[in-house]
Amino acid sequence: MPLDRLITGRIATLAGDHGFGWVEAIGIRDGRIAFAGSEVKLETRADPFTERIALDPDEVAIPGLTDAHLHLATAADALMHVDLSDANTLDEALIRIGTAHRATADPAAWLQGHGWDADRWGRWPTTTDLESVAPGRRGAFWAHDHHALWASAAALLSGGLDEATADPAGGVIGRDADGRPDGLLYEAAARLVTAHIPHSTTLDLERGIIAVANDLLALGVVAVQDPGAVTPDPELSWSYPAYAHLSETGRLPLRVLASIREDALETALAGGLRSGAILGADPAGRARVGWLKCFADGSLGSRTAALLADIEPEPDRPLAADRRRGVWVTQPTRLEAVVREAASGGIATQIHAIGDAAVRAALDALIPTSGHVPFMPRIEHVQLLDPADRPRFATGGVVASVQPSHLGSDADKARRLWGERAERYGYPWRSIADTGAVLAFGTDAPVESFDPWPGIALAVRREDPRWPSGTPPFAPDEELTIDRAIRAACLDPARSAAEMDRGRLTVGQRADVVVIPSAALDDPVEPGGALAQARPTLVLMDGEVVFEA
Known part of the structure; x- marks a missing residue:
């Protein structure tokens, strides 16, 4: 022929x-x-x-490239929110928020945003700051890493938070000197507010998905693995209907594997969903069910990554003794139980784990399911890895899903907060690759830009043009060769989803x-x-x- x-x-x-x-x-x-x-x-x-x-x-x-960790629906939704990612100061951010507040006619409407960074601003923002530019407005603004939420006084009131509210399991409520909530909600505590924010309409979400997907195609990205939304969706009523409708009507520009969060596991199991199942009526559609996404710990920037040893002290930002080794968003025993439950229904699991203690717990939970679920189990981020755990990815059949662009944003913080551990054990991509493990690259957009190319270059060079002049490479022994980095961007994400007919030519x-x-x-x-x-x-x-x- x-x-x-x-x-x-x-x-x-x-x-x-x-x-x-x-x-x-x-x-x-x-x-x-x-x-x-x-x-x-x-x-x-x-x-x-x-x-x-x-x-x-x-x-x-x-x-074609596959982004192994891109919150596509969230990135689409973020197009409608206040972008603080390039606000260099708190004052600049407040100007943007105030402008959006005045442009929003409905006083009952929520104001949302993302991208702030306390390290960039030199201090943590508060409800008082928000009240100065958007008085009475219900507002919720995600930090750069999406592990801390900055909420207005009205938003805290909607969530029923006051000085008597206890920290929820896996979360921390920021408090002022008098014990009152100060507007910062870490990890699972953010859900106390986000559960009350209405989702965007399916039509608006579909439009946003198409727009972002077309931009991705222009960058060479033909597939996305979406680890799910940061807001609760226990009935799978937000992104799943949008993906299914776009897919069955032939309007989804690229392939999507859409993961579920733990709050939707019961719904997924009851509906017979399993990893790889088609979303929508078209059996040849481009949208399918991904993994169960769980969280072991928090993040570096929010000082909530679960560590084997204490975080380095910051005299101007002291942490309570019980927070110096981070926060367990999900306790290890609970992780193991949830992973087993998902596997029993044919759903593979991916676990967010940034600190070395969290990575170890995630490996313990995932390895028993390897080979017994449709997709390879995965650990997301792996930013600090104890040397004893390096070979366990390859031997245990667990994917290391990493986002090189995070090193560009986090290098200074990692050196300050993790000390000598940062460059001895941090962002260990070559060490993992040399064991023969599957190493899948993603961007973590909208936490970072969805442009994959700067991250691929950073994986090879371990330097970032955003760093001050004279900043040395970060652990240059962990550099990848160009061909290995390209494989991590094109081939390994497909392998992680058992898509053995993609990623090569x-x-x-x-x-x-x-x-x-x-x-x-x-x-x-x-x-x-x-x-x-x-x-x-x-x-x-x-x-x-x-x-x-």
């Missing part, structure tokens, strides 16, 4: 276990790679109706092809260089053009 498309030039197939697997040409038929090899041999398989795409000398083709694979400047792979990797700024000129998905510059 003749080929539908013939692509010639420098093509990285990612064949085998190492390297780029370069070939001169690939042939596409019925949305899959039908041939990969020399241009001369492939030409004999074409006919006059075969579309030919000849790469320029300064272009290369690679497989070898015979039988889906024809997801991304054409980028050759300098991205050929030039020395520099902070902000050709790899970090790579922009595709052509993207194919299932052999069809979905983006062209």
Whole structure:
């Protein structure tokens, strides 16, 4: 049978276990790679109706990227909220919030936002700050890492919080000197307020998903693994209907694996959902059920990552003795029970674990289910890893799902809060990869930008152009080779979901092809260089053009 498309030039197939697997040409038929090899041999398989795409000398083709950790629905929803991610000072943030408050005619409407960072601002924000620019408004604003919520006085009132409210399990209520809630809610305590915020409409969410997905395609991302929303959705009534409707009507621009949160596990099991199940009426649709997403601990920036040893002291921000090793959002024994329950219904689990104590507990919970669930169990983030636990990913069949862009944002905080541990045991991507483990890259958008290329470059160079001049590389021994980083962005996320027909450009694979400047792979990797700024000129998905510059 003749080929539908013939692509010639420098093509990285990612064949085998190492390297780029370069070939001169690939042939596409019925949305899959039908041939990969020399241009001369492939030409004999074409006919006059075969579309030919000849790469320029300064272009290369690679497989389509999969973002292994992108909150797609949340990123879509965030388009409608106040963006504080580039507000350099608290005063600048308050100006934006005040402007949004005045532009919102309905006094009962909630004001939402995201992206603030207490380290960037030099202090923690309070309800008093919000009252000064949006008096009486119910407002809720997520920190940069989505592990602390800044809530207004009216929002606290909606949640029934006062000085008598006890800290919930897995959460901490920030308090002033008199014991009154100060507006900061850490980890599970945020749900006391977010449970009262109405979700966006399905129509608005669908529009946002399409907009963000099209932007992702322009970056070469053809699939997303969405770890779920940060707000409660026990009935799966928010993102799942949007994904299902977009998929069954043929309007979902890319592939999505949508995870559930622990509060929806009962609903999922009762509905017979399992990892890999189709969402929507189209059996060939692009939306499917992902993992159960659980949280072991909090985050570095919120000082809630669960650690094996105390966090480094901050004289100006002292922590109570019981918080110096972080916060268990879910106790280890509970993690094990929930993972078992999900596995009994055919749902694989991914566990958020940033601190070394949390990673160890997550490994303990997940390893017994490996090989007994449809997808590989995963640990998300793995920002601090005790050396004794490094080999357990490979031997236990657990994926290390990491977000290189976090190192760019967190390096200074990691060095301050984790001391010498930070560079001895932190962000240990090469150490994990060298064991043969599956290492899947994501961005964690909207916590970070959904542009994957700066993170890929950072994984290779361990430097970030945002750092002050003269800042040394962060643990350069943990650098990855370019080909290993590309595999972590293209191949390993698909492997984690048992999608063995994606992530390469070898015979039988889906024809997801991304054409980028050759300098991205050929030039020395520099902070902000050709790899970090790579922009595709052509993207194919299932052999069809979905983006062209």
